[in-house]
Amino acid sequence: MQNIKNIIFDYGNVIFDIDFKIAQASFQKLGITDVETFFAHKAHNSLFDDFETGAISPAEFRAGIRAAANQPQLTDQQVDDAWNSLLIGTIQQNHDLLLQVKAKYRTFLLSNNNEIHYDWIINYLQATFKMNNYDDYFEKAYFSQHMKLRKPNTDIFEQVLKENNLNPAETLFIDDSPQHIAGAKKVGLNTLLMTEKPAQLGAFLKANGIL
Structure with missing residues (x-):
């Protein structure tokens, strides 16, 4: 893009x-x-x-x-x-895609999460992919329960932008929730609403000119 x-x-x-x-x-x-x-x-x-x-x-x-x-x-x-039971899983292909995107852009993760889900996900990543966390896949991974903030409130986006010296006009936010997209737009971020399943992430990124 x-x-x-x-x-x-x-x-x-x-x-x-x-x-x-x-x-x-x-x-x-x-x-x-x-x-x-x-x-x-x-x-x-x-x-x-x-x-x-x-x-x-x-x-x-x-x-x-x-x-x-x-x-x-x-x-x-x-x-x-x-x-x-909310948590289903992911595929290795998506981790590979994240590394491809990281090679072209500065990338960050911003998730509304919680301690019970976070612990389950970390155990799942270790057992399934031999991953300890997402540190290798993003410049920084942000989780709401650690930040004491959550999407779609503008303060969570503002913190990520400020901490990493990001220009919102040069920054794209990808989310599946329209209300989170609306919050991101309020701080000037470019946005894409994810309309596909995570298994189609690669096709979605290519269709939108990211890869």
Whole structure:
């Protein structure tokens, strides 16, 4: 793409497959009845925002799920398994693509995440790809629970831009969530809405002139 020197990637449903419907079904099995309003792609209970910004601990998050389900006897493992059912996986090809993009641009990862998902993902990467983290694939990987900020709020984008001395006019943000794209546009970032599955990331990047 013309004039683009830097790319900020989202993680879920850009690089790594996630499925909100599976998580909704898992929460329903725990006893949560209003899953469409409790947890969905475009909106959810404030419990999730608090967890993604590190405002509450994993123990407090689990307590919130128990309260929402009205099931105080649920074990930590039951809650974690339901929450982690969102996470599907990724493919080696996408890691190879990230290295190709990194060779041409300054690249960054910016993910709304949380401690339970993060630990699952790191264990998955180690077991499946012998990777310890994403340090080799991006100049820097940012996760909301470490930053105490989350997308689509403009302050999270502003921090990444400021810390890395990035010109928003020369920076592209790729995400699958329209509300996150809208937040990025407010700080002047160029944006692309990911409309394909992560398995099609290579074709998506080529179609948009990135590779």
